[in-house]
Amino acid sequence: xxxxxxxxxxxxxxxxxxxxxxxxxxxxxxxxxxxxxxxxxxxxxxxxxxxxxxxxxxxxxxxxxxxxxxxxxxxxxxxxxxxxxxxxxxxxxxxxxxxxxxxxxxxxxxxxxxxxxxxxxxxxxxxxxxxxxxxxxxxxxxxxxxxxxxxxxxxxxxxxxxxxxxxxxxxxxxxxxxxxxxxxxxxxxxxxxxxxxxxxxxxxxxxxxxxxxxxxxxxxxxxxxxxxxxxxxxxxxxxxxxxxxxxxxxxxxxxxxxxxxxxxxxxxxxxxxxxxxxxxxxxxxxxxxxxxxxxxxxxxxxxxxxxxxxxxxxxxxxxxxxxxxxxxxxxxxxxxxxxxxxxxxxxxxxxxxxxxxxxxxxxxxxxxxxxxxxxxxxxxxxxxxxxxxxxxxxxxxxxxxxxxxxxxxxxxxxxxxxxxxxxxxxxxxxxxxxxxxxxxxxxxxxxxxxxxxxxxxxxxxxxxxxxxxxxxxxxxxxxxxxxxxxxxxxxxxxxxxxxxxxxxxxxxxxxxxxxxxxxxxxxxxxxxxxxxxxxxxxxxxxxxxxxxxxxxxxxxxxxxxxxxxxxxxxxxxxxxxxxxxxxxxxxxxxxxxxxxxxxxxxxxxxxxxxxxxxxxxxxxxxxxxxxxxxxxxxxxxxxxxxxxxxxxxxxxxxxxxxxxxxxxxxxxxxxxxxxxxxxxxxxxxxxxxxxxxxxxxxxxxxxxxxxxxxxxxxxxxxxxxxxxxxxxxxxxxxxxxxxxxxxx
Numbered sequence: 001x002x003x004x005x006x007x008x009x010x011x012x013x014x015x016x017x018x019x020x021x022x023x024x025x026x027x028x029x030x031x032x033x034x035x036x037x038x039x040x041x042x043x044x045x046x047x048x049x050x051x052x053x054x055x056x057x058x059x060x061x062x063x064x065x066x067x068x069x070x071x072x073x074x075x076x077x078x079x080x081x082x083x084x085x086x087x088x089x090x091x092x093x094x095x096x097x098x099x100x101x102x103x104x105x106x107x108x109x110x111x112x113x114x115x116x117x118x119x120x121x122x123x124x125x126x127x128x129x130x131x132x133x134x135x136x137x138x139x140x141x142x143x144x145x146x147x148x149x150x151x152x153x154x155x156x157x158x159x160x161x162x163x164x165x166x167x168x169x170x171x172x173x174x175x176x177x178x179x180x181x182x183x184x185x186x187x188x189x190x191x192x193x194x195x196x197x198x199x200x201x202x203x204x205x206x207x208x209x210x211x212x213x214x215x216x217x218x219x220x221x222x223x224x225x226x227x228x229x230x231x232x233x234x235x236x237x238x239x240x241x242x243x244x245x246x247x248x249x250x251x252x253x254x255x256x257x258x259x260x261x262x263x264x265x266x267x268x269x270x271x272x273x274x275x276x277x278x279x280x281x282x283x284x285x286x287x288x289x290x291x292x293x294x295x296x297x298x299x300x301x302x303x304x305x306x307x308x309x310x311x312x313x314x315x316x317x318x319x320x321x322x323x324x325x326x327x328x329x330x331x332x333x334x335x336x337x338x339x340x341x342x343x344x345x346x347x348x349x350x351x352x353x354x355x356x357x358x359x360x361x362x363x364x365x366x367x368x369x370x371x372x373x374x375x376x377x378x379x380x381x382x383x384x385x386x387x388x389x390x391x392x393x394x395x396x397x398x399x400x401x402x403x404x405x406x407x408x409x410x411x412x413x414x415x416x417x418x419x420x421x422x423x424x425x426x427x428x429x430x431x432x433x434x435x436x437x438x439x440x441x442x443x444x445x446x447x448x449x450x451x452x453x454x455x456x457x458x459x460x461x462x463x464x465x466x467x468x469x470x471x472x473x474x475x476x477x478x479x480x481x482x483x484x485x486x487x488x489x490x491x492x493x494x495x496x497x498x499x500x501x502x503x504x505x506x507x508x509x510x511x512x513x514x515x516x517x518x519x520x521x522x523x524x525x526x527x528x529x530x531x532x533x534x535x536x537x538x539x540x541x542x543x544x545x546x547x548x549x550x551x552x553x554x555x556x557x558x559x560x561x562x563x564x565x566x567x568x569x570x571x572x573x574x575x576x577x578x579x580x581x582x583x584x585x586x587x588x589x590x591x592x593x594x595x596x597x598x599x600x601x602x603x604x605x606x607x608x609x610x611x612x613x614x615x616x617x618x619x620x621x622x623x624x625x626x627x628x629x630x631x632x633x634x635x636x637x638x639x640x641x642x643x644x645x646x647x648x649x650x651x652x653x654x655x656x657x658x659x660x661x662x663x664x665x666x667x668x669x670x671x672x673x674x675x676x677x678x679x680x681x682x683x684x685x686x687x688x689x690x691x692x693x694x695x696x697x698x699x700x701x702x703x704x705x706x707x708x709x710x711x712x713x714x715x716x717x718x719x720x721x722x723x724x725x726x727x728x729x730x731x732x733x734x735x736x737x738x739x740x741x742x743x744x
Contacts, residue, residue, distance in 0.1 A: 048093040048706055049734045051596060051618075052086045052126045060129045061085055061727060063140035067423065070141065073097050073708050074426040074476065082271060084243065086126070088708075094731070095706035097476045100696050101138065103442065104483035105713040106723040113689035119697035120711055120728060125569070130725030133714040138478065139445045141712075142434075143422035175389040176335040185384035187225045191328050191377065192307065201332065203314045204323050212607035215295045216323045221304030223326055229253050231374030232308050233366040234316040235277035239267040240597070245319040246272075246279045248294055249366035250301065251374055257367050259301060262287045263294055278363020295322060309377045311344040311369065330376045337394055348372050350396055351379055351388070424451045427476055435474035437463050439482050446478070464695055471703070481696075483688055485716050562643040569620040570596075571642040572627045575612045585615075591629055594622035614642055705733040 068083040076091045088094075107129060110117055121127075134140055172178050181190070193203070204211045221227075231251040236243040244265035252258050262279075264287045272279050298320070302308075307326045310316050317324060331341040334351075345357045352375055357364050380388065427434055428451045436446055440456040447454040455470065457463045460481045467479045523535055562568060582598055589595065592615075599614040617623040623641065630637050700709050708731050715725030 046090045048090045066141045067143040070423045071426050097708045099478045099710045101480040101712050104485040106715040107726040110726050116690035117693045120693050124728035124730040126729045128727045132722035137714045172389045177385045177389050181385040183386045214321045214323050227305040231370035232310045233370035234319045238271040239265050241267045249370045251370040309373045330373045435477040438480040568642045570617040570623045573642045574637045574639040576637050592626045594618035703732050707732040
C-alpha cells in the first residue's frame with residue numbers, strides 16, 4: 001500500500017488546485033511505453049478504490065458504520081479507525097466526497113422502479129441495505145451528538161464533591177443511577193442484566209437468528225448474592241469476515257488471572273488494531289490456539305452459577321461466539337444520561353483512582369481491564385448507588401470532554417481519536433468546510449451546525465442547479481433532494497405486490513409428469529440447481545417456464561437488467577457445493593484470480609451451510625473465467641452469473657407466508673394504486689425515479705476523478721410501519737475501470 005502523504009487531510013481544500021496532467025513535452029517512446037503498460041504498474045498510478053467484501057452476509061450497514069466511512073474518507077488511517085464493514089484503499093488519493101440523499105425514498109422504491117433507476121444501478125457497483133431512518137437521518141450519518149449544557153467547569157467540579165446538604169439530595173433524585181436503583185444498597189442479583197435488557201443491548205441469546213453457531217457456557221445454576229464474579233475482557237483484530245478474537249483474559253474475584261490466552265483467528269487478518277489490542281503480527285505468528293480451544297477452556301473453568309463482569313460485554317461475548325445468561329456490564333451498571341456510556345478509563349480514574357490504558361503503552365492490557373471491571377462491580381455492591389451519585393460522574397465527564405475539546409481547538413491538525421467525533425469536526429481539524437444543499441422546507445440539525453455552509457433552495461430543480469456550481473468548490477458535499485413518500489396504504493400494497501412478483505419470478509412450471517412419478521427424485525433433481533422452497537405437482541403443464549401473470553410480464557427484461565447490474569457483474573452463483581468446497585477452493589486459489597469473498601449462506605434453523613454459494617470477484621472477467629472452471633469437468637458444479645445481491649436476497653427471504661398466493665391467479669390492484677400508476681404527473685414516483693435517477697447520475701458522472709460518491713435512499717417511517725433504506729456507492733474512476741474489465 002502506498003505510504004501516507006505528509007498531510008493530515010486527504011481532500012482538496014476550497015480553492016486548492018487539482019493535480020495537473022503530465023506535461024506535453026514527453027518523448028514519443030516514453031508515451032507509447034506508458035500507454036502499453038498496465039495502469040496499476042505505472043508509478044503514481046494508484047487510485048482510490050472500494051471493497052465491500054467485509055460485509056459478507058452482513059448486508060445491512062448502520063448509520064454509525066456509514067459515519068465511520070465518511071470520517072475515514074476525510075482523515076485517513078493515521079487519524080481515525082478504519083471502517084469495520086468495508087475497505088477504502090489509497091484513501092490519500094481521494095479528491096472529494098459527495099453524498100446525495102433522496103429523502104422520502106426507500107429500498108421498496110428502488111426495486112419497484114428498478115428499470116427506471118437503470119443509470120444509477122449500473123454506475124454504482126457497491127450496494128447495501130440501511131436500517132429505517134431515525135428522526136434526523138443526516139445528523140446520524142454525520143455523527144452529530146445532542147448538545148448538552150455543560151456550564152462553568154469550575155462550578156461543575158465543585159458540584160462533584162460529596163455534600164450532605166438538602167439541595168444536593170434533591171439533585172440526586174434526578175441522577176440516572178438513583179432513578180434506576182434507588183438510594184439503598186443493592187445486591188448482586190439486582191445488578192444482573194435482565195433478558196429484556198440483554199435483548200435491547202444486543203447480547204447473544206439462545207434462538208437468536210445471528211447466534212446459531214454460538215456455544216452456551218452451560219452455566220445454568222441458581223444465582224445467589226454469593227455467586228462468584230469473573231472479570232472478562234477480549235481484544236479483537238479485523239479479518240476478512242469482520243472482527244475476530246485475538247486475546248481473552250479472565251480474572252477471578254480475588255484479582256487472580258485464571259485465563260490469559262492469545263488466539264489465532266480462522267480468517268485472514270486485515271488489521272491487527274494494534275493501537276487498541278496491543279497485538280502485532282510478530283506476537284500472533286507462533287500462536288496455535290483457536291477459538292474452539294478457548295470456548296472449551298472457558299466452559300470448563302466457569303462454575304454453574306458464575307457471573308461474568310465486563311465493560312460493553314456484548315462485544316466480548318460475540319467475539320467469543322458464546323452465550324452466557326448471567327452478566328453485569330459496568331458500562332450499563334454506572335448509568336449515564338440519555339443512554340450514553342462512561343468509558344472504562346474514566347470510571348477507573350473517577351471511582352477507583354487508578355490510571356489504565358495509558359497512552360505510553362502499546363494497546364490495552366486485557367487482564368488490567370478485566371480486573372478493573374471486577375473492582376468497579378465490587379465497589380458498586382459495597383457502597384451502593386447513593387455514594388456513586390454523590391460523585392456527580394456526569395459533571396466530571398463533561399468537564400473532561402470540555403477540556404479535550406478546548407485542546408483540540410488549539411491544535412486542529414491534531415489526530416482526532418474520539419469515537420464520537422463528527423464528520424464536521426474531522427473537516428474542521430484540517431481547515432475545511434462541509435457544503436449542505438437542501439430545500440427550505442426540510443429541517444435538519446446539520447443546517448444550523450458550525451463549519452457547515454448551508455444553501456437552502458425552493459425546489460429540487462434549484463438544488464440540482466446549485467449542486468453543479470458549488471460541489472467543485474468544496475471537499476465534502478451533501479446534496480439532499482426531497483420526494484413525496486407513498487401513502488401508508490399504497491406503501492403496504494406495493495410491498496405485498498413486489499414480494500409476490502419476486503416470488504413468481506423465482507417459480508418455474510415443469511412437465512409433463514405422470515401421476516406415479518417419484519416426487520423425491522424430482523425434488524432431488526431441482527435441488528441440484530439451488531435451494532427449493534416448495535414444490536407442487538401440476539399435471540397439466542407441458543413445458544418448463546415461469547408463470548405468466550400481470551406481475552411477470554416484464555420478467556425477461558428484468559432478468560436481463562439484473563444481469564447487467566454493476567453489483568452482480570463480478571459475482572457468480574454456484575449450486576451443488578459440498579462441505580469441503582471452501583477448503584478445496586482456497587487450496588487452488590491460484591486458479592481464481594481476483595477472488596474477494598466466498599459467501600456461504602446458512603440454514604437459519606440447523607445452522608448448516610446450504611448447498612449453494614456466491615463468489616465475489618474484483619472484475620467481470622475474473623468472475624467469467626472462474627465460472628468456466630467451476631462448471632467444467634473437474635469441478636462439475638452448476639452455476640451462472642448472479643442475479644440477486646445480498647441485501648435483495650435477504651429481503652426476499654423475509655417473505656411472509658400470507659403474501660403468497662396460488663400461481664397464475666390475477667391480482668387486481670386497488671383503485672388508489674391504479675389511479676396513482678396511471679397518472680403520469682411530473683412528481684409521480686415512477687417518473688421521479690427515471691428523471692432524477694438520470695439527472696443525479698449525469699451529475700455524478702461529471703464529478704472529478706477520485707470522488708467518493710454515495711447515493712442514499714434513507715427509508716421511510718410511519719405509524720403503519722417502517723421500510724429499510726438502500727445505499728449505493730462508488731469512486732469516480734473506479735467505475736470506468738470496472739467497465740473496461742468487464743469488456744476484456
